[in-house]
Amino acid sequence: MAPLGDGVSPAAAAAPGLVVSFGEMLIDFVPDVAGVSLAESGGFVKAPGGAPANVACAVSKLGGSSAFVGKFGDDEFGHMLVEILKQNGVNAEGCLFDQHARTALAFVTLKSNGEREFMFYRNPSADMLLTEAELNLDLIRRARIFHYGSISLITEPCRSAHVAAMRAAKAGGILCSYDPNVSDDEVAFLTQGDANDEKNVLSLWFEGLKLLVVTDGEKGCRYFTKDFKGSLPGYAVNTVDTTGAGDAFVGSLLVNVAKDDSIFYNEEKLREVLQFSNACGAICTTQKGAIPALPTTAAALELIRKGSN
Numbered sequence: 558m559a560p561l562g563d564g565v566s567p568a569a570a571a572a573p574g575l576v577v578s579f580g581e582m583l584i585d586f587v588p589d590v591a592g593v594s595l596a597e598s599g600g601f602v603k604a605p606g607g608a609p610a611n612v613a614c615a616v617s618k619l620g621g622s623s624a625f626v627g628k629f630g631d632d633e634f635g636h637m638l639v640e641i642l643k644q645n646g647v648n649a650e651g652c653l654f655d656q657h658a659r660t661a662l663a664f665v666t667l668k669s670n671g672e673r674e675f676m677f678y679r680n681p682s683a684d685m686l687l688t689e690a691e692l693n694l695d696l697i698r699r700a701r702i703f704h705y706g707s708i709s710l711i712t713e714p715c716r717s718a719h720v721a722a723m724r725a726a727k728a729g730g731i732l733c734s735y736d737p738n739v740s741d742d743e744v745a746f747l748t749q750g751d752a753n754d755e756k757n758v759l760s761l762w763f764e765g766l767k768l769l770v771v772t773d774g775e776k777g778c779r780y781f782t783k784d785f786k787g788s789l790p791g792y793a794v795n796t797v798d799t800t801g802a803g804d805a806f807v808g809s810l811l812v813n814v815a816k817d818d819s820i821f822y823n824e825e826k827l828r829e830v831l832q833f834s835n836a837c838g839a840i841c842t843t844q845k846g847a848i849p850a851l852p853t854t855a856a857a858l859e860l861i862r863k864g865s866n
Contacts, residue, residue, distance in 0.1 A: 575701050580684070582606070582629070614645040614808070621816075624649070689721040707739075775791045778831055805851055
């Protein structure tokens, strides 16, 4: 689910197209054998993770302009992650290193019964220790879109830094994008009703919101604006790993909004963009890992072409 709100003012046009992502980037350790629990795994493969960082890389890979704001441990993993951002064309001037905390780690597996199992090492990790005084507000104010998730809103001092960054973006007339990264079960919890019921989804709507998107995995997505609503089907692919699919979807949506925010008022344009986003999300599931599996524009257009035949 990805709500977009607070319109873009002429002031924000100083940096056309820049999408700034705020939040966490970490190391995911994934078992080298599929379908086992963490305890049963004999070995792990490390991969870069963290939804806001995945979105930044997705924007860049699709030809957009992106930057990342976050904090890392001053350790080998932290420097490796920032280097991965740079290798993927992401502006890293908003990245900081903490000498007293480690880079966050997560162990994740998909067990044979289909259930995901997570174990996080953030006690606290460096990303949780970003302070308001350390924010690169100049970078944030140059953005056309400021994107963030929910993990960075959980604990202090990062929570206060996150809120300050949002306020700076809003004061600058920058479009804010929020991906709460919740499942249907969590939507049901938030709304106390069926996540598939439109009335329950729309209970999350608030004044100032321009677009509310609900991603439904392989089924596609649903969209809601003040003036129109609808849905688009997904694409059938050979799924290997769903990690990062939602981030590929969000990144492809944001790169197009950054180019032309008239899609909020033009349903035909919006449907074209969301069709492209569905294709990007589908392609991302065909390889292991999030960032390595992020699609190019050409690959997404080819899937759309094949799907329309």
